[in-house]
Amino acid sequence: MGFLWQQPAQTDAELVDVMNTVGKQIGQFIKRKQTEETLQAIAQSLAATTGHSFFQALVQQLSTALHVECAMVGRILDGECDRVQTVAIYQSDRFLNPFEYELRHTPCEQVFGHSLCYYPNQVQTRFPQDPWLKDMEAESYMGIPLASSTGEPLGLLAIVGRRELDDPMLAQSMLQIFAARAAAELEREQTTIALHATEEKFRSIFENAIEGIYQTTLSGEYLSANPALAKIYGYDSPAELIAALSGSIHSKLYMDLNRRAEFISLMASHDEVLDFESRVYRRDGRVIWISENARLVKDAEGNPLYYEGMVKDISDRKQAAEELFKAKEAAEAANQAKSQFLANMSHELRTPLNAIIGYSEMLEEEMEELGEPDFVTDLQKIHSAGKHLLGLINDILDISKIEAGKMDLFLETFDVAALIREVEATIQPLVKKNDNRLIVDCPADIGALYADLTKVRQVLLNLLSNASKFTQGGTIALRVERVECRPEAESHGGQAAITFSVSDTGIGMTEEQQLRLFQPFTQADTSTTRRYGGTGLGLAISRHFCRMMQGDITLISEYGKGSTFKVSLPLRSPTQADPATAPGGISSGWSALRSTPVSELARSLSLPDRQMILILVIDDDPNVRDLMARYLQQEGFQVETASNGQEGLHLAKQLRPNAITLDVMMPKMDGWEVLSLLKADPDVADIPVILLTIVDSQDRGYTLGAIDYLTKPFDYKQLASLLQQFSF
Structure with missing residues (x-):
């Protein structure tokens, strides 16, 4: 008797679920199999292709396998991820011509910086400014970046569909699989292009260079030469040059046989020669100068292979250098003359x-x-x-002097307010001549300035003189202010400065006239020269003086309304305490004296006091001696004169005058020698000496011991004011 075993009954619903599960598993298996077959088929079809053929096959296969409207490979331009050029694009079952694509506001822009970028639907809505998506009626997008072996971005691989992707996972797998191959192919193609470009570039350089390029054996046989080298040596072609100089260039090329030996010696010790100059023979026998740069080329083990280098014909340069040397000698002689x-x-x-x-x-x-x-x-x-x-003349x-580079500065510390008072007194007659009114605005506590007093005075008087000349019945203003250190003070490097502004209500200038204004011998125009006169040198000299003192002059002008010139000079301290230029030194003391009005000085001594002062005048010009004697005697001084240096030295020791005026340019014994001898003699070394000369060597005079310095023709009243100080 047997047993009967019966499977428990299952419901219909359970059977359906089991069947569905089994069906899905079978479907997934089939799908995986199909995917593998598809990938294998694509891989096999692409295996034997390279370059452009590979990219075209890739985008066609992707478009077909994934059932998308478009597939493309693009490379970024100029290494920046903002523009892409399509390498291959397959759209609507046909290949399109390559084109450039602006990445901004496109899904392709989002690809860079991500491993993969996917928009399953409504891609047009996400990127409404992308015209390409609109033209394609795109719905979905997937893209993946392409990178070089070093991780640098190269481009992208992307697909675009008019509907959602059938299988996003399959699409992702395929893009990821083929991205590596596409990137490698893109990098290889770019490397090949770059290599070809480099080869072409160097070939072009070699063929078209204006300098000769060559390779020679170690013994001196030419291996290669470019057309320029053949031309330098007088041959029609490199081949003709190589054939003609076969054997050794040692004896066939170099005029001095020792130069080739020196070349070899330098190569042996340094592996290169730079600017190696030699005289060589051309084909026609003419001798030319060449300059050679060459190096020794070695193999991987360091064994010498050959020489390569460049040759330049420097015959013209050598001739020009020789002519320049002769011209320089002539110019120096002319400049000295x-x-x-x-x-x-x-x-x-x-x-x-x-x-x-x-x-x-x-x-x-x-x-x-x-x-x-x-x-x-x-x-x-x-x-x-x-x-x-x-x-x-001045x-x-x-x-x-400016053009010859011989203009010097004589720096000293002086009171600005005192200078302005002196300038105001000097310029007033010229201002009133044209019925003008002068306004001076200078704070009493403006302080001191370390600069060249004479040149500052000359600049201000020139500007005020011009303002007076070009203004009729108007107003001229001189304003002085201190500009503290602040960033906007760019004209003097942010340093504190004193500015002198000279304004007028005169004729003004056009912009064109202003451009010509600071050029030597140039005025606003020829009519200005005819009407107002002048040489056109004053402003050029003034600007140069200001720049020598690390300042400048600027101009604001409006035609028909007037002009404003602003002088900016930096406030700075003396870098070295020099007896002649340091604050409180000889120069600054006498500059204060010169800044004092003559009328004040005249009251400091009575006439009987002056009659006690003996002045010795040493000058070779009889007119000067006569003038000095007559004027100083009228002023109440006692005067003795000497016509040469030797006589002056004798009278100085004999008379022991209170002061000496000394001319510099005298025959036989000049003023410098006289001054040196005076200061070297203990009997007369303490006598104050004032130099009166046409030579602008103020620093030399102070160095040798002069107490002051006046340039001829000088102001006799100023001289009297100086001399009356020596009543001791």
């Missing part, structure tokens, strides 16, 4: 001018005392004309 001429001219012109100005000034005072107004007017004209001519000599 010019300097000597200027010195002589300065002496020859200023000496008679000194007499004209001095005699006219003295006669003018005498005529005023005698009550002869007609003579006074004529003498004033003579005196004014002499001063005008002196100004022109300008020409100044610009000549």
